[in-house]
Amino acid sequence: MNCQHQQLAGGRWFELSFFEQMAHTGSEVARAISWRTKNKEYSVKAIERALELSDLTIGDKKNRSRLKELTRLREALVDYFYFNNQFASSDQLWQNYFYPFNYASRIGR
Numbered sequence: 594m595n596c597q598h599q600q601l602a603g604g605r606w607f608e609l610s611f612f613e614q615m616a617h618t619g620s621e622v623a624r625a626i627s628w629r630t631k632n633k634e635y636s637v638k639a640i641e642r643a644l645e646l647s648d649l650t651i652g653d654k655k656n657r658s659r660l661k662e663l664t665r666l667r668e669a670l671v672d673y674f675y676f677n678n679q680f681a682s683s684d685q686l687w688q689n690y691f692y693p694f695n696y697a698s699r700i701g702r
Contacts, residue, residue: 612697617690618646640674
């Protein structure tokens, strides 16, 4: 996979709060959902970016206490977008999951 967020991967990502990291990941997930019926290629690119941001979040040392949740999140995203959705996720579930991170990141500014 090609690194889409080179500046973030270069260190900027680790300066963001956990809430900001999750809000950015959620934005890419929302794009993937939005594009799924309109343009499959754009949807795939958006979920690839979301997974890349998820990997960066998992790799951030300040998030070690959240590692179980973050790795399960990544697993569920891959299952939902690439496999048979064994976790029974839905578009609404993902929006409900990520919305509080957007809210919290805005409050934290």
